Amino acid sequence: MSFSGPKNVNGYRNQHESSWDTAGSNGYTRSNIGAKLDGYFDKRELPMYKDKPYSYAASRRKPWWQKWRFTGVILLLLVALLYWIGIFSSTSTRTRVRDTSKSTWSWSSKMAGTQVDWNERRERVKDAFVLSWDGYEKYAWGHDGYHPTSKRGTQMTPSGMGWIIVDALDTLMIMNLTSRLTYAREWITTSLNYEQDQEVNTFETTIRMLGGLLSAHYLSTTFPEMAPLADDDQGAPGEDLYLEKATDLADRLLGAFDSDSGVPYASVNLKTLKGIQSHADDGASSTAEATSLQLEFKYLAMLTGEKDYWEKVEKVMELVDDNGVEDGLVPIFIYAHDGTFRGHNIRLGSRGDSYYEYLIKQYLQTSGQEPIYLELWNQALTGVRKHLITYSKRSHFTIIAERPNGLQSDLQPKMDHLVCFMPGTIALAATGGKTVAEAKQAGKWGKKEQADLDLAIELTKTCWGMYKTTATGLAPEITFFEINDPPRSEADRPSTPPADPTSTDASAEWKDDYVIKNQDAHNLQRPETVETLFYMWRITGDEKYREWGWEMFMSFVNYTKLEGDAGFTSVANVLRVPPKLRDNMESFWLVCLVYPRFPSFLSPVLISSIRDNVADFEEKQAETLKYFYLLFSPVDLLPLDSIVINTEAHIFPRFQLVRGLTTGWKRKPRDKDGKVIKSEKKALEDGGQQKKIPEAQKTVKAEQTKDGGTASKGAA
Numbered sequence: 001m002s003f004s005g006p007k008n009v010n011g012y013r014n015q016h017e018s019s020w021d022t023a024g025s026n027g028y029t030r031s032n033i034g035a036k037l038d039g040y041f042d043k044r045e046l047p048m049y050k051d052k053p054y055s056y057a058a059s060r061r062k063p064w065w066q067k068w069r070f071t072g073v074i075l076l077l078l079v080a081l082l083y084w085i086g087i088f089s090s091t092s093t094r095t096r097v098r099d100t101s102k103s104t105w106s107w108s109s110k111m112a113g114t115q116v117d118w119n120e121r122r123e124r125v126k127d128a129f130v131l132s133w134d135g136y137e138k139y140a141w142g143h144d145g146y147h148p149t150s151k152r153g154t155q156m157t158p159s160g161m162g163w164i165i166v167d168a169l170d171t172l173m174i175m176n177l178t179s180r181l182t183y184a185r186e187w188i189t190t191s192l193n194y195e196q197d198q199e200v201n202t203f204e205t206t207i208r209m210l211g212g213l214l215s216a217h218y219l220s221t222t223f224p225e226m227a228p229l230a231d232d233d234q235g236a237p238g239e240d241l242y243l244e245k246a247t248d249l250a251d252r253l254l255g256a257f258d259s260d261s262g263v264p265y266a267s268v269n270l271k272t273l274k275g276i277q278s279h280a281d282d283g284a285s286s287t288a289e290a291t292s293l294q295l296e297f298k299y300l301a302m303l304t305g306e307k308d309y310w311e312k313v314e315k316v317m318e319l320v321d322d323n324g325v326e327d328g329l330v331p332i333f334i335y336a337h338d339g340t341f342r343g344h345n346i347r348l349g350s351r352g353d354s355y356y357e358y359l360i361k362q363y364l365q366t367s368g369q370e371p372i373y374l375e376l377w378n379q380a381l382t383g384v385r386k387h388l389i390t391y392s393k394r395s396h397f398t399i400i401a402e403r404p405n406g407l408q409s410d411l412q413p414k415m416d417h418l419v420c421f422m423p424g425t426i427a428l429a430a431t432g433g434k435t436v437a438e439a440k441q442a443g444k445w446g447k448k449e450q451a452d453l454d455l456a457i458e459l460t461k462t463c464w465g466m467y468k469t470t471a472t473g474l475a476p477e478i479t480f481f482e483i484n485d486p487p488r489s490e491a492d493r494p495s496t497p498p499a500d501p502t503s504t505d506a507s508a509e510w511k512d513d514y515v516i517k518n519q520d521a522h523n524l525q526r527p528e529t530v531e532t533l534f535y536m537w538r539i540t541g542d543e544k545y546r547e548w549g550w551e552m553f554m555s556f557v558n559y560t561k562l563e564g565d566a567g568f569t570s571v572a573n574v575l576r577v578p579p580k581l582r583d584n585m586e587s588f589w590l591v592c593l594v595y596p597r598f599p600s601f602l603s604p605v606l607i608s609s610i611r612d613n614v615a616d617f618e619e620k621q622a623e624t625l626k627y628f629y630l631l632f633s634p635v636d637l638l639p640l641d642s643i644v645i646n647t648e649a650h651i652f653p654r655f656q657l658v659r660g661l662t663t664g665w666k667r668k669p670r671d672k673d674g675k676v677i678k679s680e681k682k683a684l685e686d687g688g689q690q691k692k693i694p695e696a697q698k699t700v701k702a703e704q705t706k707d708g709g710t711a712s713k714g715a716a
Contacts, residue, residue, distance in 0.1 A: 121553075122632035125632060128557065130180075131565070131567055132148075133180060135151075135562075136153075137183070140154075142160055142187060143160060143164075145163065146567075149562065150583050156198075157196045157270070159193060159196055160191070161192070162187065162192045163208065165184045166209050167208045167209070167622050168184070168212075169185075169215070169216040171622040173223070173226040173227045174626065174638075178229065181229065188245065194245075194248055194249050194252055195270070197271040197272070198271070199268070199270075200267060200269075200270060202266060203290075206296050206297075208648050210250055212648070213242045214243075214246050215646075217240075217242035218653055220242065222653065243303060247300070247304060252271075255268045255272075255273035256275040257315075257316075258274075259337060262315045262319055263316055263334055264290050264293065265277050281333055281342065285335070287352060288353055289351070290320070291316060291354070291358060292357070295361060295362065296652075297309040298310055298313065298366075299655075301661060302655050302658065307659075310664075311664060317362075318665040319339040320355075322676065323676075324670070325341075327387060327407070327674050328380035329383040331346060344405055344409070345406075346402065346404075346407060348402075349402065350418055359377040359380060361646075364432060365644045365652065366654070372665075379674055384422075387407050390489065391483065391493060392413075392498075393482040393483050394509060394513050395510035396494040396496060396497065396498045398459050398461075398498065400415060400422060413481040413483045415479050417466065417528055420466075420528035420529040420532055421528040423459035423463065423536065424456070424532030424535030425535070426452050426456040426459070427452075427532075431453075433538075433639075434640070435539055435540075436539060457540075458498060463529045465511075467552055467555070468501050468511075469516070470575055471576060472523075473552070473554075473558075473559075474552075475526075475529065476521045476522065477521070477526075478516075479514055481513055481514065481515060482512065482513045498510075516575060521574050522570065522572050523571040525560065525624050527626075527627050529552070533545045533631055534627045535640070537549075537631055546631055546632065549628060549631045553628050559577075559579050569583065623649040638651060642654060
């Protein structure tokens with residue numbers, strides 16, 4: 001469907017206007033350097049909106065020799081060009097059309113030796129987002145997936161779910177991209193329909209789609225100056241569009257919670273509302289996925305007054321905690337049918353990560369009125385320090401390792417890039433979102449808070465080292481480390497501080513501690529490290545985190561920008577220059593995210609591996625570039641102590657417990673290791689049940705013998 005541009009909407013631009021033009025109103029201004037970035041991003045043709053052609057017929061002209069002014073104009077343009085490229089200056093630095101295999105630091109070096117303009121850098125992030133968004137709009141509008149290399153779109157459901165559009169709504173608002181938001185909102189109004197017979201992943205749909213709609217509702221109602229639209233003004237017919245769509249989607253997702261235990265199934269059918277267990281991992285749900293739905297449903301409960309949303313997700317937290325894990329560290333799989341864990345794999349990477357993130361964020365979301373989640377967070381962080389923290393062998397980088405076979409098993413010195421969310425989360429927990437100076441002034445700073453911040457600082461260095469150790473300046477998906485044997489614990493931490501990971505020396509000794517395997521060397525533009533840099537900058541005020549972020553952003557520009565106007569893609573191997581680029585929407589994307597049944601010939605191990613590695617830049621672009629934009633923005637844009645950010649970077653407000661909402665559960669008594677203490681009566685009951693089991697087995701054996709069968713050893 002096509003429609004004309006909105007009238008009298010502040011900031012609206014016609015489709016044929018350059019994406020590098022000055023932005024306009026509300027303080028979101030651009031310098032004229034944006035016009036010079038055409039060559040920097042190799043932008044040969046600017047993307048336009050749907051209802052305008054991408055090229056125009058040449059106008060009729062007289063022969064050039066009949067125009068006496070022609071020669072003079074050409075000479076003037078030539079002089080201007082020579083001036084621009086530096087012929088008349090004392091420096092030999094020149095701007096060149098960028099090749100994706102080469103560095104573009106020639107542009108950024110023009111700012112060397114001058115005071116950094118962070119607003120200008122923020123606008124460069126905005127330019128990158130616009131380029132990628134416009135590529136999607138031109139080649140795949142309305143599709144759930146975008147393949148920027150082949151310039152095509154794909155759907156996850158029969159009619160599409162607006163996966164990219166909804167996920168980017170709040171980014172469009174924060175960046176004040178009013179005209180693009182207008183088109184996105186029009187698509188949601190006329191085309192978004194969840195009445196589709198399709199199985200979708202419960203977690204991904206909640207954090208991205210439900211979270212995106214709720215964030216859009218919050219920002220559009222609380223900050224009307226962000227990309228202002230008349231359609232969502234108070235009293236306008238479309239005032240509650242985002243909330244209405246969110247409620248419709250949430251009601252469908254609730255079907256995932258209809259398991260025997262209350263732990264949500266891995267996926268749910270949007271039309272039948274039937275929850276469906278995982279097609280891999282023996283049917284178990286991911287622990288992180290089951291416990292990372294709470295911020296979204298709790299905020300929706302606060303908005304609507306519907307307690308069912310609150311109680312469903314709160315019950316999951318109680319069930320997980322009732323397992324009584326040691327030191328607050330949970331295995332990465334949990335069965336929906338009975339709420340017990342599957343296996344003993346402990347890690348803060350895939351399938352474990354956001355469980356820990358949402359502990360402290362649930363505490364912050366309700367303004368500290370639910371101390372049970374602070375208690376859970378503190379116990380888990382203590383467990384991380386006790387069981388997972390170790391140090392690299394030579395340069396003493398702090399590592400959060402894994403224990404694949406349980407806490408009593410060997411430590412595996414492996415860190416997914418996903419784990420790099422943790423330093424920022426630790427810092428957030430230490431201050432509650434305030435700056436360190438504010439926390440100290442308020443008398444809320446002690447030895448524990450300082451120790452936690454110190455840990456966050458060291459882990460941030462480790463994550464930054466993942467970028468600095470590669471040829472492209474981009475981090476791999478997974479990094480291993482050289483460690484001592486036996487591994488050092490935090491109690492036995494090295495006396496010398498870690499190396500400085502900012503060294504540009506390719507042969508620096510500290511890089512030997514980082515081990516990157518070829519199968520792990522791809523980069524999917526994940527946001528976790530820049531997310532941490534954002535938190536560390538806001539909380540400590542240390543400018544180095546912004547500088548690291550700018551260097552990271554430039555590496556993305558240098559090595560993930562496609563030729564022309566398609567946008568950005570992912571990198572196959574960060575260790576090679578030039579890197580091989582990927583058409584980032586791999587074929588398994590639809591399989592894993594939408595969750596149809598996997599082909600029977602695929603092994604469970606392969607299926608699990610595929611799911612663990614699912615990622616897509618066109619979804620991550622809204623998250624990654626959003627964190628870059630906030631990192632380079634003034635600190636009064638979305639103050640940390642008034643918001644909470646979900647695991648997909650969607651923004652929710654903090655609120656008080658109202659409308660009868662309250663913590664509906666209590667923790668069972670624990671021993672010093674965090675394990676549940678059973679009452680004497682309960683222990684006797686459990687013992688009685690155990691004694692009855694052999695009698696039941698004897699009955700089965702007797703019946704089998706009576707029928708002429710021979711009881712197997714397994715029956716006994």
